[in-house]
Amino acid sequence: MRIGVLKEIKVEENRVCMTPAGVEVMKANGHTVLVEKNAGVGSGFSDDDYITAGAEIIDTPKEIFDQCDMVMHVKEPQPSEYELIRENQIVFTYFHFAADEELTRALMKTNSIAIAYETVVGTHNDLPLLTPMSEVAGRMATQEAAKFCERSMGGLGILFGGVTGVAPAKVLVIGGGIVGTNAALMAAGLGADVTILDLDLDRLRYLSEIMPANCRPLKSSPALLRELAQDADAVIGAVLVTGAKAPKLITREMLKSMKKGSVLVDVAIDQGGCFETSRPTTHTDPVFEVEGVIHYCVANMPGAVPVTSTMALTNATLPYAVHLANKGWRQACKDVFGLKEGVNMVNGKITYKGVADAFGLDYTPIDEVL
Numbered sequence: 161m162r163i164g165v166l167k168e169i170k171v172e173e174n175r176v177c178m179t180p181a182g183v184e185v186m187k188a189n190g191h192t193v194l195v196e197k198n199a200g201v202g203s204g205f206s207d208d209d210y211i212t213a214g215a216e217i218i219d220t221p222k223e224i225f226d227q228c229d230m231v232m233h234v235k236e237p238q239p240s241e242y243e244l245i246r247e248n249q250i251v252f253t254y255f256h257f258a259a260d261e262e263l264t265r266a267l268m269k270t271n272s273i274a275i276a277y278e279t280v281v282g283t284h285n286d287l288p289l290l291t292p293m294s295e296v297a298g299r300m301a302t303q304e305a306a307k308f309c310e311r312s313m314g315g316l317g318i319l320f321g322g323v324t325g326v327a328p329a330k331v332l333v334i335g336g337g338i339v340g341t342n343a344a345l346m347a348a349g350l351g352a353d354v355t356i357l358d359l360d361l362d363r364l365r366y367l368s369e370i371m372p373a374n375c376r377p378l379k380s381s382p383a384l385l386r387e388l389a390q391d392a393d394a395v396i397g398a399v400l401v402t403g404a405k406a407p408k409l410i411t412r413e414m415l416k417s418m419k420k421g422s423v424l425v426d427v428a429i430d431q432g433g434c435f436e437t438s439r440p441t442t443h444t445d446p447v448f449e450v451e452g453v454i455h456y457c458v459a460n461m462p463g464a465v466p467v468t469s470t471m472a473l474t475n476a477t478l479p480y481a482v483h484l485a486n487k488g489w490r491q492a493c494k495d496v497f498g499l500k501e502g503v504n505m506v507n508g509k510i511t512y513k514g515v516a517d518a519f520g521l522d523y524t525p526i527d528e529v530l
């Protein structure tokens with residue numbers, strides 16, 4: 161198969177979807193890899209590194225889309241790429257369709273095969289291609305929350321860990337999955353007073369076992385959430401209903417009773433955000449304020465630490481990409497557990513229910529088109 165490695169063009173996105181080591185593996189499996197010029201520089205890989213690994217360097221994305229059977233990205237295709245995608249071409253990347261109707265309708269028109277990293281399922285009912293980036297985003301969420309709590313950044317001026325004789329910050333984490341657990345561990349490690357909310361009792365039981373004493377896992381309810389939000393110095397939104405639009409858990413009304421200068425980090429923004437007042441922001445302009453509460457809503461947080469993120473992401477994606485290249489998408493989906501759940505769109509048909517439901521569009525079960 162001919163595989164295309166595209167350069168990321170989303171604002172401040174420095175990851176790359178395949179490392180030179182990944183190219184070597186693809187070559188060993190008999191495939192040709194075309195890498196867009198400078199695709200790896202943001203992650204520390206030069207064109208020469210890719211050439212040494214056996215790739216061909218290509219000048220433009222158009223040539224890659226024209227020549228490849230499967231194209232890979234990190235982030236969703238951007239508008240300038242929509243018309244370059246070809247019928248039956250496999251596009252393997254993060255899509256987060258349920259948060260973006262324009263992207264959904266544009267991809268339907270391409271008649272391509274859209275396989276979304278974020279909905280591939282693992283054998284433990286996990287999300288193996290989302291998990292590494294959720295680890296990064298969760299850890300970063302705490303760094304960003306602590307930073308924007310500083311007065312010079314517009315925050316209320318509280319140190320997460322406090323100091324001797326002075327109380328630490330109160331950090332509320334909503335959602336105790338991968339993002340939430342990593343965020344809570346970092347905040348607890350800094351010495352903050354952490355509460356982590358989830359609805360899933362089994363998950364809460366697990367968190368109760370592994371979390372340090374300054375982190376309380378609690379069962380969420382609207383009343384408890386309202387009470388804790390009023391008292392919090394920082395809130396990290398980390399909920400997920402896989403592939404679907406995020407529920408709005410903190411409303412505009414609730415902001416009025418929160419502390420001025422407190423910080424909301426909405427990690428779930430890539431699925432539409434879990435705070436009513438969230439809207440996507442970028443690394444260059446990451447925050448805005450509503451009712452005196454700072455909102456940080458960067459939809460590609462791991463893009464800020466590409467050296468770590470590219471390695472973590474490609475460790476997880478490469479084995480699936482190799483299966484897709486070796487077998488074609490239909491056979492790979494039959495052979496590899498959980499891969500067919502990643503197929504969100506086939507030749508204009510939506511094959512992921514959460515995406516169809518988000519926009520009231522027709523849903524075609526994947527087994528009907530496999």
Ligand SMILES: NC(=O)C1=CN([C@@H]2O[C@H](COP(=O)(O)OP(=O)(O)OC[C@H]3O[C@@H](n4cnc5c(N)ncnc54)[C@H](O)[C@@H]3O)[C@@H](O)[C@H]2O)C=CC1
Pocket residue numbers: 278287290291293294295297334335336337338339340357358359360363380398399400401406407409426427428429430431458459460461462
């Ligand atoms: N902004 C960014 O750069 C990034 C965003 N993400 C996003 O972060 C979000 C979380 O991802 P993961 O932690 O990997 O998901 P996960 O599936 O591991 O965890 C989600 C947790 O939320 C809980 N939950 C669902 N509804 C809830 C509710 N109403 N109240 C309380 N808890 C609720 C679930 O029980 C689950 O434990 C996703 O939207 C993901 O796409 C992930 C990586 C990077």
Ligand SMILES: CC(=O)C(=O)O
Pocket residue numbers: 235254256278290293294430459460461462463
């Ligand atoms: C998960 C995701 O959207 C990201 O890593 O950018």
Ligand SMILES: [Mg+2]
Pocket residue numbers: 236260263
């Ligand atoms: Mg988008």
